[in-house]
Amino acid sequence: MMDWMNPKIFNINKIKPHSLLLPVNEQKASKNYLCLNGLWKFRYSENPAERPKDFFNTKFDVSDWDEIKVPSNWEIEGYGIPIYVDERYEFVNVEKDKNVAFQTNAPKPNPPFVPADRNPVGSYRTEFTVTKNMKDKEIILHFGAVKSAIYVWINGKKIGYSQGSKTPAEWNITKYLNDGTNILAAEVYRWSDGSYLECQDFWRISGIKRDVFLYAIPKVRIADFFVKADLDENYNTGILSAEILLENLPSAKNYYSSKLELFEKDKKLLSISQEAENKVNLSTTISQPNYWTAETPNLYRVEISLIKNNSEIHKVACNIGFRKIEIIDRVFLINGKEVTIKGINRQEHDEKTGHVISEESMIQDIKMMKENNINAVRNSHYPNDARWYELCDKFGLYVMDEANIESHGMGYESDTTLGNNSDWIEAHLDRVERMFERAKNHPSIIIWSLGNEAGDGVCFSECYKWLKQRDPSRPIHYEQAEGGGNTDIYCPMYPPVSFLQKYAEKPQKKPLIMCEYAHAMGNSTGNLQDYWDVIEKYKQLQGGFIWDWVDQGLLSKDENGKEFYAYGGDFGPEGTPTDENFCINGLVNPDRTPHPALCEVKKVYQNIKFEFSANDKENVKITNCYDFIDLENFDFVWEFQINEEIIAKGKIRNVNILPQESEKFKIDLPKMEETGEYFLNLKTITMKTDNLVPKGHTAAAKQIQLSNSLSAKPATNSSSKTKIIETKNSVFINNVNNEIELCKHSGELKSCIFSGTAYELNGFVPNFWRAPTDNDHGNQMAKRCAVWKEASQKRELISVKTIGTSIEIKFDLKIAEFHIKYSLLDNENLMVKTKLKPIESDLSEIPRIGLNIRLDRTLQNVIWFGRGPHENYSDRKTSAFVGKYCKTIDELYFPYIRPQENGYRTDVRYVSFTDESQKGIKFIANPLFCFSALPYTTNELDRYEFSKQRHPNELKEAGFIDLNIDLAQMGVGGDDSWGARTHPQYTLPARDYEFEFYIIPIGEKNGC
Incomplete structure (x- = not known):
């Protein structure tokens, strides 16, 4: 059996996992460090049989090979197909026929096997020369992360093999090196048996995706260290202990000693030492240390030295923070205080480089999170780049670090899940151990997670037992354990608010922290305040992690060179596995442009x-x-x-x-x-x-x-000079210099004149539909409420009647009647009254109730008095204050990566639309209305109008302003995006509704 289809083989000759010996930036600045990032020679092969078999030989000529950036994902660089799927395995349906890359009628997964005949292989070559400072030392080769499996050669000699795509792989290559130029070769397989444990909700892309470097250490050295900075039971005294592992100590150890020094900024606080042993334990106390929390990220520096004959021969270092994590009386505590997790799930994603993340991007994420009151991040669903933890330590974010384990595609049943398969215990343990050992010294990590959506059973029991024994100072999280023994925290996914209430009202054994909630897919994150109204009432409800931070779109260009964000299904031939835009779940765009919902998160948090x-x-x-x-x-x-x-x-x-x-x-x-x-x-x-x-x-x-007490509205007296004039096709309401024309065949408003000036103000047709959001799609709103879409589009005119000096339009919607009444008033205002009266029972909720109007595109300057400035809905408006705001039509539009309903404003008192000369039209509510005004029609934004995938670059502008003046629109919801509906209090049940508003001309300056 090949190594990459054997669950027992995931490590050949690798160094045991250990703490980073120096912080990342210090390591890079060291004379004992050599970065191997850059352009490497590269050959892409569609399958193992076609790969160059002996490319690792020193005499093999690679001069005609392509060059590829390291680190990078080779699919992003143009080799192979980027595939996005959520909870299934992307490789189980690969077929032999090269003309049909993928088939949708996929067979069942068959671990540990992956398609040997359709498993792409990347062959890499580079050269390096060891620096003078590194000679006469042990040289370690470090691959930060490689997906999915890698063989490595130095100067033609195989040195090892590794799996596990989110933690480092290291080999001691000293004995393989030449004095001059050395050749490093790596063979990377897209899929391996390890891929069965990497079924996470992200792009399935491959390659060497984190830093590659060499570092030099002395033969007698510090191999690992575990520093614990705890507090006593009164939280007054810091308890500092260090477990230090030494390697290659000679039998005569009396020449060697170990020393630990503690610094606060540049001030040395203490120093302790002990005669060297293979395992050294040092401990001391410090009175009244400055605590580490996400709010007060006070760091100390620990330096550990190995001394020989009073000379330092090896030194390692890390930043630490004094804090104590406990669960007491079923409440999660930090430093003795109840802490609420105002968290977010974060995938490592970059719009241009995929899974290769720069330090600048990490800092930007942390800055934005802290600015928006986010205090915790779950590394979903794998260990992150080493620098991420250092930045969270420094700037203050609580971290749940998660093992790179998800076997979602196998299901959760005890007889199918790999989590209960004893043949896979070692593979699970290896991933938990590698997560822990690398990151164990970071104070920001307050919770360990055994993985995500991988069932439960013997594998996780062993992982829990090992991790709890290795580090009893931190609680362990595992959602699939539910309330069972393999988790210290009850951590449900997407529970409704009512579930939280019931949990808190009964005695429970564990605190509740939602590992995922408030699914932020597209126009979402409704009713977040409702969650927190309940959370803040009960001690055991301690928050959660919103899903998730960033839309996982990849920056692409269409055939016209116009940029857009690609999602699942945008790459590869027809039949390529895809879960479409289910990777677009973020509070920020791939370039970190905030979604409107981030304002709500900031307010609620x-x-x-x-x-x-x-x-x-x-x-x-x-x-x-x-x-x-x-x-x-x-x-x-x-x-x-x-x-x-x-x-x-x-x-x-x-x-x-x-x-x-x-x-x-x-x-x-x-x-x-x-x-x-x-x-x-x-x-x-x-x-x-x-x-x-x-x-x-x-x-x-x-x-x-x-x-x-709302401001006074215009007088409602009809003008005594009003005349009703009828022609064959139209009916006119006229008073002196004002006139509106209504079509007798459609009931639509055709023209409007105020004070002798004609305005392009057309339509005024009943509208009960919105372009479905992603949440609507998931809960089948488009089907459930389709009668209201049909009512909007297939209305029939019943009558155009003159009632005194007003005109009433009556529509038959099949399921309801709709009336519009127009009146010209003494003050030259136009009053519009509407009435909806359902005539059928058992109707679904109504997506929106209002009028659709077409405005001249030149009236692009919008001023409104209502909630803003950002987009808001009935269940997502606590952050949108009532005020006077100005934007253009283009600024009101928000380009969700998959087009859908957007740009809404609620609780509006008035809204005006003016051209560059400040002339235009003003709509005045009585008492309130909601509006959207966009350059695109609802039909253009509605995915159900078209079968192909949609992106903003494909939209065609209407050529006019598509204005909706509404009584209301139902909320966007957000409990999840695959079935949860908008909460009842934010819906519009089918019943009678009335609303009215006024229209007046603007002929003078009306700016902000």
Whole structure:
């Protein structure tokens, strides 16, 4: 049996996994380091039989081979097909026929076998010369990550083999080296038996995808070290211990000693030493250390030296943080405090380089997470690049580190899952061990995860037992264990809010932290506040990790050179396995442009709460929801808003509230009149740059409505000069300089004249449909609610009637009647009243209720008084404050990677559309409406109108503004994207509805 189809073989000659001996940046700057990244010679073969068999020989000529970047994914570089699937194996349906690369009628997976005749192989060659500083030492070859299996040769001699694509593989190559030029050859297989444990929800792409380098160490050396920076039971004293493994100590050890030094910044705090042994244990205490938490990432530096005859011969180092992690009385604690996980799942993804991630990208992610009040990240679903952990240590993010194990495609049944197959115990253990040993010294890691969606059974029992024995200081997570023995935390996926409530109301054995929730696919993340209203009520509910951070789109170009983000199915011939855009689940685009939903996450996750009580002298209550920091480094400002104007503002002084405590303050507000809407806006602003969050950043905010007396609406008296004029095809309402024309055959508004000026204002047709979101697609809304789409598109005109000085249009929708009444008023305003009356029972919910209108494209400047500035929906609007906002039509549109409903604004008092001369049309609500105004029609955004996949670059602009003035639209939902519906309180059940609004011309400056 070949090594790469044998679950017992995943390691030939590799060095045992161990801690990084120096932080990444220090290692790269060391004289004992040689980077091998760069352009390597490369040959791609479709299968093992076609690979160059002896390319590793030193005399083999590779001069005519291609060159490929290392690190890189070879599919991204143009070799082979990038495949995206979610929970199935992409390779089980590979067929022999080269003319048909993949078949959709896939056979069942058959571990450990992968298709030997269709398994691409990458052959790599490069040359290097060992530097003078590295000579006379042991030389270690390090591959940071390779997918899926790799053989390695030095100067024609095989040195080893490795599997496991997300942790390092290392070999001691000293005895294989020449004095001059050396040839390194690597043979990488796209699939191996290890691929059965790598069935994660991401692009299945291959190659050498992390750094390759050499480092030199002395023959007698520190091989590994495990530093624990704990606290005593009172959390006052730091307990520092180190387990140090030495290699190749001579029998006469009296010349050798081990030394540990602790530094805080540049100040040495202590030094302890001991005579060297193969295993050395050092320990000491430190009084009142500065604790490490995500809010206070205080780091110390530990340096461990091996001394011979008073001379240092080897030194290793790492950053540590003093913290204590416990579960007491079923509550997860850090440093004795209950901590709430405001988390996110993060895949390693780059729009241009796939799974090759730069340090700049990592820092950008951390910065954005901290700016948006995210305090924790789950490394889903594999160990990350080594630098990621150092950055999380430095800037402060809690990390759940996860083993590179997912066998989702095998199912979860005990007789099929690999997690309960004893032949695979060693393979599971190897991946858990490699995760742990490399990252064990990082304070940011607060939870270990045994993997994701890989069933449960004997393999995970052994993994749990091994890991708990090796590191009892951190809890272990495994979702598939549910409430069983292989997890310390109950960590469900996508539970509804009601489940959390029921869990918390009964005595439970474990804290609950959702490992995945609030599936952020496309236009999603509705009802997030509802989750947190429940979480914040109960100690045992300790948050969760949203799925997920970044859309996994790959930057591509169409035949016209226009860029777009590709997803599953955009590569390869017909029949290539794909789960389409199910990899597009992020809160940010692949280039890290935020989705509108990220604003909601920031608001819901914020760590400062505000309350207002008009009856109290100290009328503002501020609560510090941080776990470890006070509020002395924040400014607190208030704004007093009447209607759309801020008329007063000020600061709240001397706010220095301790963690988890509240204080009341007095602010002197102007007197409120009986009419008008009044709002109090409260904001928390950072006073200095801290852990990437810049000075002047708004960390928390709340808008409190003080009164809800809406502004006066136009008079509703019909004009005494109004005339109704009928022709064969039209009916006109006319008063002096104003006129509207309605079509007698369609019921549509055909033309509109205000004050003698004609406006392109057409349509006004009933609309009950939205372009389905990804959540809609998953819960079958398009089928369930199809009658409302048909009602919108296949309406029949019943009558056009004159009622006094008004015109009433009546439509038959088959399942309902819809009335529109137009009236020209004395003040030259047009009043529009609508009424929906269902006539059938047992109808589905209504996606939206409103009118679709076509506006002249030149009226591209939009001002509205309502919720904003970002897109918002009925179940995702706590972050969108009521105010006056300005945007262009193009700015109102958000280009979700798979086109769908977007750009909505709710609770709107008015919205105006003007051209460059500031002239245009204003719509005034009575009392409120919602609107969207886009350059694309709903049909253009609706995937169900077309069978092919859709991307924003394929959309065709309408040539006009597609305006929807709505009573309401149902929420976007977001519990999950494969069945969960919008919560009932955010839907529109089929019943009678009425709403009205006014239209007035704008003939003067109307800017922000």
